[in-house]
Amino acid sequence: xxxxxxxxxxxxxxxxxxxxxxxxxxxxxxxxxxxxxxxxxxxxxxxxxxxxxxxxxxxxxxxxxxxxxxxxxxxxxxxxxxxxxx
Amino acid sequence: xxxxxxxxxxxxxxxxxxxxxxxxxxxxxxxxxxxxxxxxxxxxxxxxxxxxxxxxxxxxxxxxxxxxxxxxxxxxxxxxxxxxxxxxxxxxxxxxxxxxxxxxxxxxxxxxxxxxxxxxxxxxxxxxxxxxxxxxxxxxxxxxxxxxxxxxxxxxxxxxxxxxxxxxxxxxxxxxxxxxxxxxxxxxxxxxxxxxxxxxxxxxxxxxxxxxxxxxxxxxxxxxxxxx
Numbered sequence: 001x002x003x004x005x006x007x008x009x010x011x012x013x014x015x016x017x018x019x020x021x022x023x024x025x026x027x028x029x030x031x032x033x034x035x036x037x038x039x040x041x042x043x044x045x046x047x048x049x050x051x052x053x054x055x056x057x058x059x060x061x062x063x064x065x066x067x068x069x070x071x072x073x074x075x076x077x078x079x080x081x082x083x084x085x086x
Numbered sequence: 087x088x089x090x091x092x093x094x095x096x097x098x099x100x101x102x103x104x105x106x107x108x109x110x111x112x113x114x115x116x117x118x119x120x121x122x123x124x125x126x127x128x129x130x131x132x133x134x135x136x137x138x139x140x141x142x143x144x145x146x147x148x149x150x151x152x153x154x155x156x157x158x159x160x161x162x163x164x165x166x167x168x169x170x171x172x173x174x175x176x177x178x179x180x181x182x183x184x185x186x187x188x189x190x191x192x193x194x195x196x197x198x199x200x201x202x203x204x205x206x207x208x209x210x211x212x213x214x215x216x217x218x219x220x221x222x223x224x225x226x227x228x229x230x231x232x233x234x235x236x237x238x239x240x241x242x243x244x245x246x247x248x249x250x251x252x253x254x255x256x257x258x259x260x261x262x263x264x265x266x267x268x269x270x271x272x273x274x275x276x277x278x279x280x281x282x283x284x285x286x287x288x289x290x291x292x293x294x295x296x297x298x299x300x301x302x303x304x305x306x307x308x309x310x311x312x313x314x
Contacts, residue, residue: 081220
């Protein structure tokens with residue numbers, strides 16, 4: 001990663017970060033996490049997707065097949081996003 | 087109403103029938119049209135993060151308000167205290183006493199859900215119900231992550247799940263170069279649907295050194311992490 005670069009971790013839970021040489025961090029590189037959202041984030045993002053050419057790709061599952069969908073997500077077998085439909 | 091409920095970590099979700107909840111003042115009763123599944127739901131189901139049980143997971147909810155028919159989205163942030171130092175400084179995402187949809191209050195793996203109206207969003211018309219659902223967390227918190235990544239001209243996405251497939255489009259639209267890293271054999275997560283305004287030849291796949299990391303036995307700083 002270039003000087004000044006950032007690694008942003010957006011998960012609520014991850015495995016421990018292994019140690020690494022300080023030289024890899026030096027040069028004002030940073031590692032930070034993202035926690036939750038603010039309502040301002042939501043308003044800004046939804047305004048953006050309304051005017052940008054953003055499309056989502058989803059795989060729908062009926063509500064009673066939630067466990068199957070979770071298992072597929074765990075195994076990385078879902079393209080795009082899994083969505084439950086009651 | 088019907089709901090898929092988590093009774094204990096590691097157990098499969100169980101279909102339950104219960105009376106339709108009543109919205110209190112300031113809340114909305116919503117008929118769920120679609121609810122996205124997020125990696126966080128897996129962490130809740132597996133007990134990697136611990137909250138009250140039983141719980142109905144799901145925090146990427148698109149539905150219609152019973153009575154008015156208005157379409158709304160319900161995100162992970164279900165409520166904040168409004169007065170802690172974080173709330174008072176515009177950082178309600180770090181609230182000291184938050185409520186999280188599908189974690190500390192029942193979520194959208196259900197036919198109906200009740201949500202605090204102040205934390206619900208209108209949904210852009212261009213998106214169908216199911217298509218809008220992943221915007222509520224994968225898109226929204228992913229967007230927060232993209233913003234925190236700064237103004238760099240090149241963005242690397244590690245893993246290509248629901249968040250990355252949205253953020254890649256945002257970053258390309260912003261005029262950035264996007265690189266995606268996936269594991270060998272991860273066919274479902276391949277970034278096959280990305281299109282750049284100025285397509286570049288893909289860099290041939292290269293296997294990176296990987297180490298498996300044992301889980302920590304130390305105390306975690308996040309309050310909902312299991313003490314091992």
